Amino acid sequence: MSTLTLSTDFVQRLDQTAxxxxxxxxxxxxxxxxxxxxxxxxRLMEAIRYSSLAGGKRLRPxxxxxxxxxxxxxxxxxxxxxxxxxxxxxxxxxxxxxxxMDNSExxxxxPTLHRAYxxxxxxxxxxxxxxxxxxxxxxxxxxxxxGVRLLLTRALARASGIGxxxxxxxxxxxxxxxxxxxxxxxxARLQQMKTGALLRFGCIAGALLxxxxxxQYKALDDYGRALGEAFQIADDLLDxxxxxxALGKPAGADAALNKTTFVTQxxxxxxxKRVGDLLARAxxxxxxxxxxxxxxxxxxxxxxxxxx
Amino acid sequence: MSTLTLSTDFVQRLDQTAxxxxxxxxxxxxxxxxxxxxxxxxRLMEAIRYSSLAGGKRLRPxxxxxxxxxxxxxxxxxxxxxxxxxxxxxxxxxxxxxxxMDNSExxxxxPTLHRAYxxxxxxxxxxxxxxxxxxxxxxxxxxxxxGVRLLLTRALARASGIGxxxxxxxxxxxxxxxxxxxxxxxxARLQQMKTGALLRFGCIAGALLxxxxxxQYKALDDYGRALGEAFQIADDLLDxxxxxxALGKPAGADAALNKTTFVTQxxxxxxxKRVGDLLARAxxxxxxxxxxxxxxxxxxxxxxxxxx
Numbered sequence: 001m002s003t004l005t006l007s008t009d010f011v012q013r014l015d016q017t018a019x020x021x022x023x024x025x026x027x028x029x030x031x032x033x034x035x036x037x038x039x040x041x042x043r044l045m046e047a048i049r050y051s052s053l054a055g056g057k058r059l060r061p062x063x064x065x066x067x068x069x070x071x072x073x074x075x076x077x078x079x080x081x082x083x084x085x086x087x088x089x090x091x092x093x094x095x096x097x098x099x100x101m102d103n104s105e106x107x108x109x110x111p112t113l114h115r116a117y118x119x120x121x122x123x124x125x126x127x128x129x130x131x132x133x134x135x136x137x138x139x140x141x142x143x144x145x146x147g148v149r150l151l152l153t154r155a156l157a158r159a160s161g162i163g164x165x166x167x168x169x170x171x172x173x174x175x176x177x178x179x180x181x182x183x184x185x186x187x188a189r190l191q192q193m194k195t196g197a198l199l200r201f202g203c204i205a206g207a208l209l210x211x212x213x214x215x216q217y218k219a220l221d222d223y224g225r226a227l228g229e230a231f232q233i234a235d236d237l238l239d240x241x242x243x244x245x246a247l248g249k250p251a252g253a254d255a256a257l258n259k260t261t262f263v264t265q266x267x268x269x270x271x272x273k274r275v276g277d278l279l280a281r282a283x284x285x286x287x288x289x290x291x292x293x294x295x296x297x298x299x300x301x302x303x304x305x306x307x308x
Numbered sequence: 309m310s311t312l313t314l315s316t317d318f319v320q321r322l323d324q325t326a327x328x329x330x331x332x333x334x335x336x337x338x339x340x341x342x343x344x345x346x347x348x349x350x351r352l353m354e355a356i357r358y359s360s361l362a363g364g365k366r367l368r369p370x371x372x373x374x375x376x377x378x379x380x381x382x383x384x385x386x387x388x389x390x391x392x393x394x395x396x397x398x399x400x401x402x403x404x405x406x407x408x409m410d411n412s413e414x415x416x417x418x419p420t421l422h423r424a425y426x427x428x429x430x431x432x433x434x435x436x437x438x439x440x441x442x443x444x445x446x447x448x449x450x451x452x453x454x455g456v457r458l459l460l461t462r463a464l465a466r467a468s469g470i471g472x473x474x475x476x477x478x479x480x481x482x483x484x485x486x487x488x489x490x491x492x493x494x495x496a497r498l499q500q501m502k503t504g505a506l507l508r509f510g511c512i513a514g515a516l517l518x519x520x521x522x523x524q525y526k527a528l529d530d531y532g533r534a535l536g537e538a539f540q541i542a543d544d545l546l547d548x549x550x551x552x553x554a555l556g557k558p559a560g561a562d563a564a565l566n567k568t569t570f571v572t573q574x575x576x577x578x579x580x581k582r583v584g585d586l587l588a589r590a591x592x593x594x595x596x597x598x599x600x601x602x603x604x605x606x607x608x609x610x611x612x613x614x615x616x
Contacts, residue, residue: 037472038475127435138462166432178428
């Protein structure tokens with residue numbers, strides 16, 4: 001794995017987008033009613049805010065903002081699309097943590113939503129955030145051609161649905177033997193669905209908003225796939241080598257479940273080598289953007305080297 | 309309540325749309341991958357089909373098709389929008405039935421999804437159907453202006469989300485005392501959110517697809533609100549007077565939970581009188597469409613007089 005130190009400039013940029021995303025989500029999750037809304041039940045709003053305004057790196061919105069910046073897309077439009085993507089990410093964590101799913105007690109060092117509230121509230125908060133994502137991504141404040149916005153909306157649905165994140169979570173549970181015998185796990189396919197599809201969406205969102213050429217779209221698609229796989233391998237490595245305090249959740253969860261991961265498949269050294277190859281692939285994909293691809297290049301490194 | 313007998317013609321029309329919706333959903337839920345999809349996990353697909361291809365009146369798609377027919381919108385486009393709405397309806401039933409929510413064992417005379425499969429599969433099947441709705445409603449086969457389709461997509465998100473169906477379910481649970489003391493229930497507001505918002509969407513979807521005038525939109529909106537309230541009062545009456553065999557689930561569930569309903573609030577006679585008033589309001593709203601409103605007029609009667 002590369003040992004390149006991330007520049008202060010990159011970290012500031014990442015933090016700025018995290019702050020802007022947090023502020024935008026706080027506004028979108030205010031008690032103010034939208035047109036055609038009847039009421040926003042207080043407990044549901046509190047639960048949603050508990051889960052989605054808990055800080056975090058906001059990596060997915062950052063990918064949207066930076067892939068959009070390559071094409072000069074206005075930052076506000078990209079932030080909205082990023083906020084929609086973050087709603088999907090937050091809902092998926094809430095539902096995955098449920099007792100019927102991963103039964104997790106901690107998330108980012110705090111009680112998971114169903115622990116802090118209750119299971120019914122957590123199910124509905126997840127449903128509400130998933131739905132809110134499609135409310136946000138169709139808003140007129142995303143000043144793009146209506147056809148482009150429809151494409152973007154459909155791409156988000158595809159990345160999140162049966163053949164994307166939700167399907168990946170199902171395969172993951174099947175691989176744990178949750179529905180009878182353990183089903184064989186294709187680690188690469190599982191990753192592409194469960195975590196890869198949303199990260200890839202973050203990268204192609206900029207291409208869609210920026211009305212990229214086919215070649216540019218394909219470059220960001222390739223980049224997004226490489227980054228997504230590097231992200232998952234880093235995750236699997238952290239589960240083996242990471243520190244519970246930095247992770248905000250227990251390490252060793254995969255081993256405890258006897259899960260097939262990139263690390264069990266490639267070994268620690270093999271997994272680290274693979275990350276290096278993926279970073280090279282990401283760099284190569286971005287080459288057509290020249291200097292405009294620098295931040296995305298750094299983002300891939302950040303993803304691969306993160307400690308939590 | 310009116311004792312008008314529904315014509316054979318109306319029932320045939322309703323059945324035809326139910327059949328067409330079933331066939332369309334079966335096609336949309338085939339094992340064939342969509343572009344950008346990686347895999348459709350078998351067990352998840354089976355679970356989704358178990359819940360969403362179980363027949364039923366398909367009232368919500370019917371409202372979309374018939375409100376669209378007023379404006380001469382092509383039937384295929386309306387059926388797709390109707391199928392998206394039905395996906396939302398089906399997901400809401402799956403999640404509402406979960407042990408953490410209403411803990412229901414039967415739905416349409418068969419085991420609920422989490423009973424036939426398991427809780428994790430039911431949570432993910434619901435999430436997948438909710439997401440699929442937004443995949444469907446953004447498809448190009450809905451040959452309408454892209455701006456119109458964005459409006460339609462956003463209206464579906466609003467009807468389903470925090471200030472619509474999901475919020476209504478939250479208020480319903482709060483009214484049952486699920487989060488501590490019973491919270492006071494505003495029956496009309498609860499109905500508008502929990503069941504009304506999706507029924508109303510079915511009626512305004514036709515106006516949006518048909519690029520209705522403001523006056524025509526308002527007429528279908530008024531009609532949809534009256535029909536939605538009549539639907540809920542009929543539901544509350546069926547819970548008191550209905551027959552478990554016809555309902556496919558136990559009657560008396562509201563009384564067992566000591567719930568505040570239109571019937572506890574208005575009494576049986578008062579509730580029936582209110583349904584009559586709502587049918588008159590629905591008729592009045594439709595008057596600007598002349599004979600073109602006949603099917604929707606009959607639909608309101610059907611909703612009010614149904615036995616399950």
